[in-house]
Amino acid sequence: MKRVYIYEGFERFWHWTQAILIIFLAFTGFEVHGSYTFFGYENAVVYHRIAGWTLLGLYVFAAFWHITTGEIKQYIPTPKFMRAQIEYYLLGIFKNAPHPVKKNRLSKLNPxxxxxxxxxxxxxxxxxxxxGLLYIYYRVPQASVVDPLNVSSLGPIALWHTIGAYLLVIFLIGHLYLITTGHTVLTNLKAMLTGWEDIEDEDDENEQTENVNN
Ligand code: HEM
Structure with a gap:
């Protein structure tokens, strides 16, 4: 095993800020949706909008960082090893089979x-x-008219926003399970907190090992 610096500072900041914001958006969003009462409807609306704008701002910085550093390339989907990865999650993982795709600094995501x-x-x-923005701006009062602008077309906006919210909640649940499937239950979590991960030794000169850094 070798210690590899796998997640840069900005990446960890982006990951955790986005996680907190999305959980908070889901929590306030489903209150706005009417699923429960916690902050109170009016407060939930205000908090949801503030968190929404913050997430938007964060994504502007994240897009800039991913493009300028070239890290965006790590996310381009590939069918290579996709089948092996699916089989691993369905079967291999329960038989202690090795991970089909080895992680390294230049390729940290499986297909x-x-x-x-x-x-x-x-x-x-x-x-x-x-x-979210359409939601906000369809509700902007027109001069002295308090009624939302073109209410009839808010339906599909609300529907798509809510579908997206459910998909994000499903993703979060799957994500929480999958982060426990690293070398040990806490390996992936520790890596996203500290940046460093113990991974199987491979002859990769490009990897930024602890020795190189220190
Ligand atoms: C990304 C930026 C986002 C913006 C700008 C935004 C904005 C809004 C707005 C304006 C509303 C209508 C309530 C109001 O008048 O304030 C709303 C509703 C809602 N939002 Fe968001 N939102 C965002 C992200 C999210 C996320 C990430 C989730 C969930 C994970 C979410 C879940 C919901 C839900 C469930 C509702 C209630 C939908 C309904 O019942 O009609 N939102 N959002």
Whole structure:
């Protein structure tokens, strides 16, 4: 095993800030939806909008970072080893089989993670942002008219925003399970907290090992 610096500082900051914001958005969003009462409807609306704008701002920085560092390439989906990865999660994992795709600094995501995170970043989160903004701006009063603008078309916006919210909640549950499937139950969690991960030794000169760093 070798200690590899796998997640940069910004990546960890982005990951945890986004996690907190999405959980908070789900919590306040489902209160707005009417699923329960916690903050009170009016407060939930205000908090939800603030968190929504914050997530939007965070994504602007994250997009900039991923593009300028080239890390965006890690997320481009590939069918290579997809089948092996699915078989691993369905069967291999219960028989202690080795992970089919070895992680390293230059390739830290398996094909299922690539397609999932790519879909989140390119489809689901933008869908939430666009429908969230449409939600906000359809409700802007027109001059002295207090009624929301064009109420009839809020239906599909609310529907897509809510579908996206359910998909994100399903993702979160799956994600929580999958983070426990590293070398040990806590390996992946520790890596996202500290940046460092113990991974199987491979002859990869490009890897940024602890020795190189210190
Ligand atoms: C990304 C930026 C987001 C923005 C700008 C945004 C904005 C909004 C707005 C404006 C509303 C209508 C309530 C109101 O008038 O304030 C709303 C509702 C809602 N949001 Fe978001 N939201 C965002 C992300 C999310 C996320 C990530 C989730 C869940 C994980 C979520 C879940 C919900 C739910 C469940 C509702 C209630 C839908 C309904 O019953 O009609 N939102 N959102």
């Amino acid at each position: 299922l993670q690539k397609i999932t995170y790519f879909s989140l970043m390119v489809v689901i989160i933008p869908l939430m942002m666009v429908t």
